[in-house]
Amino acid sequence: MRIKAFGPFADEVVIDFDELGADGLFLLHGQTGAGKTTVLDAVAFALYGRVPGARDTTRRLRSDHAASDQAPEVELEATIGSRRLRITRTPEYERPKKRGEGMRKINATASLAWLDGSGPDLTRIPDVGEAVVRLLGMSADQFFQVVLLPQGDFARFLRAHPDEREALLEKLFDTERFGDIEDWLRDRARESATRLSEHAAAVERVAGQIVAISGVPAPAEADFEWAQGCLDAAREAAERTGAELTAAQAAAEQAEAAHRDALRAEDLRRRGVQARDRLAQLEEGAETLAEADRARRLALRAAPIAHLADDHDRLTAEVAEKTVAADRAREALAELAEGRPLCESDCDDATLVAAVDRWTEESGRWEPLARRVAERPRTVADIDELEEAIAAAEREAAGIRELLDAAPARREEAVTALREAEELRAQAPRLRAERDATRRILQAFDDRDQVLDQLAKAERDLLDAREKHTAAREHQLDLRERRLAGMASELARGLVDGEPCVVCGSPDHPAPAAGDEEQVGEADEKRAAADEQAASAIRSIAESEVIALKERRANLDAVVGDADRVATKAELDRLAADLAAAERAAARTPTLREAVERIDAEIDGRRSALADLDSAQSARRERLSGLRESLSALDAEVAEATGGRIGVDERRRELAELCARARRLREARRDAEQARRRLDEVADRLATACAEAGFATVEDVRAALVPPAQIQAWERMLEDAATLRAASEETLADPEVREVLEAPAVDVERLAADLAAARSRRDEAAQRNAVAVQRRTDLDRYVADFWNVLDALAPIQERHAELSGLADLVGGRGQNSRRMSLRSYVLAARLDEVLVAASGRLREMSSGRYEFVHSDTAAVRGRRRGLGIEVRDEYTGAVRPTSTLSGGETFFASLALALGLADVVSAESGGRVLDTIFIDEGFGTLDPEALDLVMGVLDDLRSGGRVVGVVSHVDELRARIPSQLHVVRRENGSTLRVQSPLGVS
Template sequence: MRLHHIRIRAFGPFADEVTVDFDELGADGLFLLHGQTGAGKTTVLDAVAFALFGRVPGARDTNRRLHSDHAAPETVPEVELEATIGSRRLRITRSPEHERPKKRGDGKRKINACASLVWVDGSGPDLTRIPEIGEAVVRLLGMSAEQFFQVVLLPQGDFARFLRAHSDEREELLERLFDTERFGDLEDWLRDRARESASKLAEQTGTLDRIAGQIVAISGTQAPAEPDFDWAQGCLDSARQAAESALAESTAAQAAVEQAEAAYEHGRRVDDQRRRGLQARERLARLVEGEATLTAAEQFRRLALRAAPIVPLADDHERVDADVTAASDAADRARVALTELAEGATLCESDCDDAALVAAVDRWTEESGRWEPLAKRVAERPRLVADLDRLEKTIAAAEQQATDMRTWLEAAPARRDEAVAALRAADELRVQAPKLRAERDHARRVLQAFTDRDQVLAQLADAEQDLLDAREKHSAAREHQLDLRERRLTGMAVELAGALVDGEPCVVCGSVGHPAPATGDAGTSVGEAEEKEAAAAEERASAIKAIAQSAVAALQERRANLDAVIAGADRAATQADHDRLVADLAAAERAAARTPSLQDAVDRIDAEIADRRRTLADHDTAQAGRSERLTALRENLSALDAEVHEATGGRIGIAERRRELAELCRRTRDLREARRELDRTRRRQAEIAERLATACADAGFTGAEEVRSAAASQGQIRQWEKLLEEAAAIRAGAEETLADPEVCAALEAPEVDVAGLTADLVAARARRDDAARVNAVAAQRRTDLEEYVSGFWAALDALAPLKTRHEELQGLAELVSGRGQNSRRMSLRSYVLAARLDEVLVAASGRLREMSSGRYEFVHSDAAGVRGRRGGLGIEVRDEYTGVLRATTTLSGGETFFASLALALGLADVVSAESGGRVLDTIFIDEGFGTLDPEALDLVMGVLDDLRTGGRVVGVVSHVDELRARIPAQLHVLRGEHGSTLRVQSPLGVS
């Protein structure tokens, strides 16, 4: 894979669009990616990863908030990468999921992620579906996203942790890089089979225990410690013997019950017949004692039956007598009521027969009909007067409203002019708001820049002083180191000169002559330890000086940015302008907020003017109609009053006279009806009296009084009939019973002891029930034991092969899982990963030897960990200086960087080979160079030079100053208040 070009917009700290030409930047095969902390160095690598896989490495992918905070909310974040993968050139464009403001209203709407893949070499159809693009990239690279993040974007911190981690932690990374899923599936399959076997064994054991428990519960014996055939068979034999004994006892008890039941039935039957005969004799005796009562009941019943048809006629005669009296009283009351009226009294004084009453009613009805039309008009007079009053009030109120409306219309134009003026003023202020807001924001940024510059200047002064102190300390440490080195060299010459012997060869040059041996005080010589301590002190001072230089450079860059923002402005004038702009903007925003309400006020005034003018015109039309209606009502009232006075002569009103005539007619009709009702009731009275006399004579009664004394209710008659019927039935039943031969024989025989026979039967049945219960329990126990013992034998036969199979599966599952007989505590998957790790260590050892000048190489350890930890993935380092195997945790900071870089490069080679031997033409190495001394850095640079042979491009991500001098091709990430930018420095120039 080789990267050619990348374009980034609104992504991470990059607000504006930035581009990188990797062909130009990596022309020399090696380039440096550097910048301040937080500027966005890692974001460039994230953009490459996002373009390829739609995600970013590690924990940074958790939040998924990739839209730049420095960019405008409506700017679409986008990454475009052009690369060659697997000999096919392609261009991938991706936009992450983000939010942007809604076009209407407040709030935001979510925009889904989108992507496109264009084959630049025309080798296939373009793709726009995200899953298809991901599949194409993985297929061409031959590795997953996790593998790519580890072997192309080499994170040194991750490999340093990997170097020092336990086997379990290394296993997690290696599983992501190497496909060991099938071995894990095999482990899971064996564990599942072992669990299934354990489940079946436990189920079978539980079945056997459950059956044994049932046998114990039934037989009442103690179960043996181990399952036993003989114990189960013995329980069954005992149950069978008990069942045979219980059956014999139950048969004998049943025979005794049958004998007792026969004796009891015979005695009970004789006793029942004797009791029946005695009861029949007693009933006949009671009938003889009540013979007089029965005769009287029979006589009363016959009289009551003869009087029953005549009683209703007697009742009707009494009711009609009462009706005649009531009708006579009603006729008298009607005549008195009619005489209460003058014209009615006159009528009653004359011969007021029925024809005279009819003629009077007709005469009064005719007179009332003549007054009916005028009465209707008189009844409407109150409503006519009320309408007249209401209309006069309505006309007065409407006239007052018209007056108020005309006054309001006269004042309306002035009110409208005021509202229009206020609207124009507010609209002018509203138009100025955007300009005022921009000027206020600029003034605010300038004021903040003044404040920040004061802080930066104070910090810069302290940093420059720290830099001067660091330079002095570094110079002193450097001079002290050079002095010690010189003194050591001098001291070594004196020591060697003191060991020279005339005539013997020199150990340095081999000469036997010593013309000018060095002289001096051997006690002032310097040892190797002192020289190393001075070198370490010089290195620490150099690091402190580099840190101080970086801090001063950063503060100077920050001051330059702030000076550019201030641009020579005066602080006091800027503050005054800011305060004025804040006040003006507040007024403009208030005016903008009031503009809609002011426009509504003008519209309301215009609408109200038009509405009131229409209302006033409608009012004038309505008032004309009301005036005409008022004149007509007054004329109708005057005409009605004149006509009533003329018709009645002023004595009473029309309505009163008509009510008087209606009352005369009603009372006259009441008198006619009362007289007719009296005649009808008298005729009915004579008819019923004649029928009653005839009925009494036919039944043999002298009159109604005798009938009523003989009469009885139907209930009483039924009681007499029932009494007579029961007496007859008792006599017949008793005589029939005494005629039965068995009853006669029972009366002559001695009395039977039924209680004794009953007691004997109860005792026999109790013995039978106990014997039957014991027999049923014994038979059921025998049946249950036969079933459970059979099941016990079958379960015991099936248990042995299940136990053998489970032991085999359990042992094999524990072995492949790193437990049980596995002495190294290494699982099958760990074993496979250990083989992969061994390949990685072999590939990494060559580079580690080169970077450590042949001192170190990796060694794979498959020993088990401490405290039972799994083994197989251990890493140790062989020190060729001592020949000792060392733990990776004993390496120094620089040595750890060597080891982790070599491990990362070795892993990249192995994973590349695993993915089909695809060459990774572009790789990135992220940080870790700050721990190296100049000599170690030379060795690492030599390895990097080897990496770029054959056309490979290596990108180094670091902020170490010395790398800037060593690597001419650089991609500098610049941090700013409004987002980061990129500056490319290549051997061809700066862009």
């Protein structure tokens, strides 16, 4: 495993567990807070991306000792299920932003590489997690419980409340399917109860409908005979009301026929009377109809002539208007001096056309000169612009000459500053080398003080280690001498009467040697030898550390030499100040060089600009002289052409106005003549039309005219009168109408009253019959429904009783005498397996005194859980609660339970567990004898092929376990030191 910037480990550290666990057992020790548990956290984080216990909630896995840009990382290479893989993970952390201030959040990453080529590499965190769970066959919580036996969690499972123990067991063992069975049966029972309730409600609902329809109250338990009786009574009532309805319908039909005949006779009488009245009214209005007919005919003859009269009036007004317009056009032309002679004479169109042609020709002759006059303002503006440009160029040239005069002094100043900066820059390498050498000497002073402190402590540790090794060596020699001295009694204990002695071969043993009670055996001698080897290893480590520190002190002495610390510090400050000045000068050198080059380029540019200004100025003066000459020539030509009276543009506008007024006069005369011709034509047509229509004058035509709406009204009135006359005469000619008018009137009201009474009797009978028929129909349906729901209710009741009993049984209710749910029962069975597996180790660690007992004591209100744990004390034969155990007894009981739990979980998950397990702390509560027993159990685990890593700071374990991983705490982060039978690294 490789760890970097993780927890207390700032620098990269590497752990080879193959080398460390070569003999099956190793110790992970160090000072409190050094990072022992972090090594286990790194294993857990590499596999599952999280760490055990409450430490996972803080999520602060990055080392505070690491550089700010250093990324935390854990890499684990392992073999799981015969597949070799490498997992690399980085946790979520924050680092400073590369640009700007503040921190940037970096997300967690993970990758998995198959070193044996057994699959594609993975880079997504979920994919890596699924692959690890699939290979190990266990979740993170299971792994933490069976591989990383956590610090402080040994006794938690042992002394947990049954509820807490049940929650933990559910995490470790897959009981979800049994819980699913409980839920499934409970849901089925709930659904069955709902279905039963629905069917019972349906029976009650149908019975209620029968009661509501029939009006017969239901018995205590409604049955089919009661429902059938209600249906028979409804059928008899429907037949009786049907007969009554038939008789009432016949009587109503007779009354309707009599009333219908009376209404027809009354209608014929009314039509005859109305026809006689309309004929009388038409005779009274005959004169009015005749007058309307005459006015209609006159209006129809006058209508075609109306538009000719309107045209005559319109054209008369138009002739007057055109004549006035022609007079105004003549007056407008006469207002101009050159047009007045034309207006005073009676000029015709030919004279006006000739005058317009003459004026147009004269305007055309002035057009070229007009264009030149139009361009005169632009010429004047160009002259003014050139004069301003010449003045501005002269001012710019004067400014450039002033800058050129001052440039040589500025360049000399910049060259001097550049020379001084280059001299300082050349001194920077020498000053930097002197500063670094002085800094190393000053650092050596501090390192030597630290090494001297460490050397003094290491020499004390070495003296203590030598004393302990000497004591262990003397104890080993003493035990060996005592064993040799008691060898005769040891051999005598192995003599058996009748069997030859292993020394002399005699079958007789007359005087066997007798030893004392404290006889030393082979096991004692081996234990003393192991203690001596452990003490020797510690002594070797201490000697190596002293030698290394002395070499370090000698190297630092050589670096310091005869230097003085205060003088060295002052010299370092001076060199740092000189170097900073030289580096600043070096940084300024390119800028100063660019300044000199920029001044040279500026001088050349200004000289070139001054030459360009002189050339442009000559061109401007030459163009200004040409424009002035051209303007003087134009003014002389205009004065000559116009005689000085008006300008060219004014004369052209005057000629254009003469032409326009002459044209308007021609057009006004032409329009007036055309209007007079149209008026004469319309007058002739109007006179002819009046004569043909029979009108003497136009006024007679206008008097006969009426609006079209009035004509249409007269026509409708005449048509309506003719229609009424024909209809009335046709009605009076009908024989039935004549017969009714001659017969006496019928009493319609009496016949209507008889019809209403008959209909009322028929409606009442129909209503009674409809109610009876509907009751019979509804009862037919509801009685059939009642029979169906009664048939379906019985099997549903039986099914519900069966499901309810099963749900109560698996849920710890009903006939379940143990009051245990199915899931609790399964967990109790798993716990029983765990206690069987743990009792063997507990008996071994307690010298046969204790074993676990599975308790089935009833809980509150008689509920049984089956998850209690107690211990049997073989010394007294009593079964005791686990809370009565002492601290040391609680530790090895908890350890035995944890190991047993690990075995059962391993078997449950298919037996795929890492060959290495870790046990974190707790050994400090054991006395030497108990520690020997616990170490014996760990030896059994080791002999079974597993590697056991013990995390502890107990000194006794350092002597017992040669392979060690020492976590060394330092101010700048922890480091690792590996001690194995192969050596120290």
